[in-house]
Amino acid sequence: MSPGALDGLVEALRRxxxxxxxxxxxxxxxxxxxxxxxxxxxxxxxETAMSAVRHCQRCNTFTEDEICATCRDPERDAALLCVVxxxxxxAAIERTGSYRGLYFVLQGKLSPLDGIGPHDIxxxxxxxxxxxxxxxxxxxxxxxxxxxxxxxxxLSETLKSRGVVVTRLARGVxxxxxxxxxxxxxxxxxxxDRR
Amino acid sequence: MSPGALDGLVEALRRxxxxxxxxxxxxxxxxxxxxxxxxxxxxxxxETAMSAVRHCQRCNTFTEDEICATCRDPERDAALLCVVxxxxxxAAIERTGSYRGLYFVLQGKLSPLDGIGPHDIxxxxxxxxxxxxxxxxxxxxxxxxxxxxxxxxxLSETLKSRGVVVTRLARGVxxxxxxxxxxxxxxxxxxxDRR
Ligand SMILES: [Zn+2]
Ligand SMILES: [Zn+2]
Numbered sequence: 257m258s259p260g261a262l263d264g265l266v267e268a269l270r271r272x273x274x275x276x277x278x279x280x281x282x283x284x285x286x287x288x289x290x291x292x293x294x295x296x297x298x299x300x301x302x303e304t305a306m307s308a309v310r311h312c313q314r315c316n317t318f319t320e321d322e323i324c325a326t327c328r329d330p331e332r333d334a335a336l337l338c339v340v341x342x343x344x345x346x347a348a349i350e351r352t353g354s355y356r357g358l359y360f361v362l363q364g365k366l367s368p369l370d371g372i373g374p375h376d377i378x379x380x381x382x383x384x385x386x387x388x389x390x391x392x393x394x395x396x397x398x399x400x401x402x403x404x405x406x407x408x409x410x411l412s413e414t415l416k417s418r419g420v421v422v423t424r425l426a427r428g429v430x431x432x433x434x435x436x437x438x439x440x441x442x443x444x445x446x447x448x449d450r451r
Numbered sequence: 452m453s454p455g456a457l458d459g460l461v462e463a464l465r466r467x468x469x470x471x472x473x474x475x476x477x478x479x480x481x482x483x484x485x486x487x488x489x490x491x492x493x494x495x496x497x498e499t500a501m502s503a504v505r506h507c508q509r510c511n512t513f514t515e516d517e518i519c520a521t522c523r524d525p526e527r528d529a530a531l532l533c534v535v536x537x538x539x540x541x542a543a544i545e546r547t548g549s550y551r552g553l554y555f556v557l558q559g560k561l562s563p564l565d566g567i568g569p570h571d572i573x574x575x576x577x578x579x580x581x582x583x584x585x586x587x588x589x590x591x592x593x594x595x596x597x598x599x600x601x602x603x604x605x606l607s608e609t610l611k612s613r614g615v616v617v618t619r620l621a622r623g624v625x626x627x628x629x630x631x632x633x634x635x636x637x638x639x640x641x642x643x644d645r646r
Contacts, residue, residue, distance in 0.1 A: 262513055265500040271489035272464075273481045274474060282631070284500065285539050286468045288513055289558075292501050294466035299497035302482070302490045305460040309483055318457055318483055344480050363484075436477075 262288070314385070316361040316378065317343045326359065333357045335392035339382065339411065341365050341399055345435045349397060352444040357395070360385055365403040366410060374410070382411070386420050393421045395450055399434050400425075423450040457483070509580070511556040511573065512538045521554060528552045530587035534577065534606065536560050536594055540630045544592060547639040552590070555580055560598040561605060569605070577606070581615050588616045590645055594629050595620075618645040 262284060269280035287295040311317070312324035319325070326332060336357025340346045346359050363377040374380070386394050394415055398404035408424055415422045426449030435443065457479060464475035482490040506512070507519035514520070521527060531552025535541045541554050558572045569575070581589050589610055593599035603619055610617045621644030630638065 261496070261500045261503040261515055265496040268489070268493040268496040269467075271482075271486055271493060272478050274477070278631075279469060281539060281542065282469070283467045285513070285537060287466075287497070288500065288504055289537070291466055294463070295497045295501050298463040298466060299494040299501075301456070301460040301463040302494035302497075305456045305479065305483065306487050306490050306494075308456040318480070320456055342480065342484070344476060347476070436473075 312361075315359045316363070316381075317346055317359060331356070334390050336395060337386060337391050337393070338395040338397050340397045340435070341404060341407070342436075345397065345399070348435050348438070348440075348443060349447070352440045352447065354444040354447050362398070362407070365398060365401075366407045367403050377407070379411070379414075383414065383418070386415055387418060391420070393423060395447075396422060396424045397435065401432060401434065425450050507556075510554045511558070511576070512541055512554060526551070529585050531590060532581060532586050532588070533590040533592050535592045535630070536599060536602070537631075540592065540594070543630050543633070543635075544638060544642070547635045547642065549639040549642050557593070557602070560593060560596075561602040562598050572602070574606070574609075578609065578613070581610055582613060586615070588618060590642075591617060591619045592630070596627060596629065620645050 265284045265287075266277070266280045269275055269283050270277065272280075275283070287298075308320050309318050310320070312319045312321075312327055314323050314327040317324050317326070321328075333356050336355075337360055338346075338349065338355060338357055339360045339362065340349065341362050341364060343361055346361055349355050349359075360382050362379075362382070364372060366372060366374065366377060385391075394411075396408040396411055398407045398411075412422045412424070425443075426446040460479045460482075461472070461475045464470055464478050465472065467475075470478070482493075503515050504513050505515070507514045507516075507522055509518050509522040512519050512521065516523075528551050531550075532555055533541075533544065533550060533552055534555045534557065535544065536557050536559060538556055541556055544550050544554075555577050557574075557577070559567060561567060561569065561572060580586075589606075591603040591606055593602045593606075607617045607619070620638075620641040
């Protein structure tokens, strides 16, 4: 009843975040029964994205170029550098339309309990980037979770000791929440009130 | 910020059932950041499944063979034929471990409002199959939704007029629910109490 190729597909679908055994099976059946074209399209876009998409050499976000379109945009304010945990968080801030500076995307957040230290999330590259001429202010927009706050604290201490002006998104963002799920108005407000 | 290959992947992920724009983006970012091997595995298993998995010539379920393992199993009781709407429903019944007959998987359910008629869900093939020598009883296990009940009604009338013994899963299954999500005990009980 469950042949090898179908089992293999169900197992692979479970690698997607938020997909358990039941939804993986539903997805596999749906594709086989109703959307084989969609399945082939997904296979092809996965291959393409995995080989074409890399990290911007400057800000670390996902891009198909050496340097991403945001970093190359002469209209952006190069004096502002906003530090986020993930490209998804960057996308959330971009959707507010209220920030015109540049970004630096960390590789995650400090999590000593999981053995994730400063090196693992690319802090030394951020320090170098923040020390470049023209950067006037670093805005810390890590999540308002325990780990995000700890990351912001470490960044703030280190950058201030190097003479960089550091601000933090205002606490309009509800504590314990992740930026990606916060409504745009709250993020916009927190950007204005940054401290 | 959102390059072509990434956009294309997000769009393709939305073809999966239950995946909206936000979760598609989360999935794409997750694969790019943390699980490129998983993404390549998914691409490859999609390709394999779409080319290898087809419908059993006898019962319509998914298989890599001409005739599926269930239909070929001499231990199964060929006198019983259980009609389900989908392969997922068949899998749910199999998990109860309380049914040892054979199956016929419809291509969905009758839905006149959506223009889905008897031909679209393969009823004529079922009538032929149910009329084969050796079939003693057809158990209708379509969902207990309005459409599933309507399908069961049509099947029951037609099969009875051809002299086939027709039963329906007992109404232990809560009305309005889909078999796939019903606990195994309830399905097992409903199988025993079929009427
Ligand atoms: Zn960049
Ligand atoms: Zn079969």
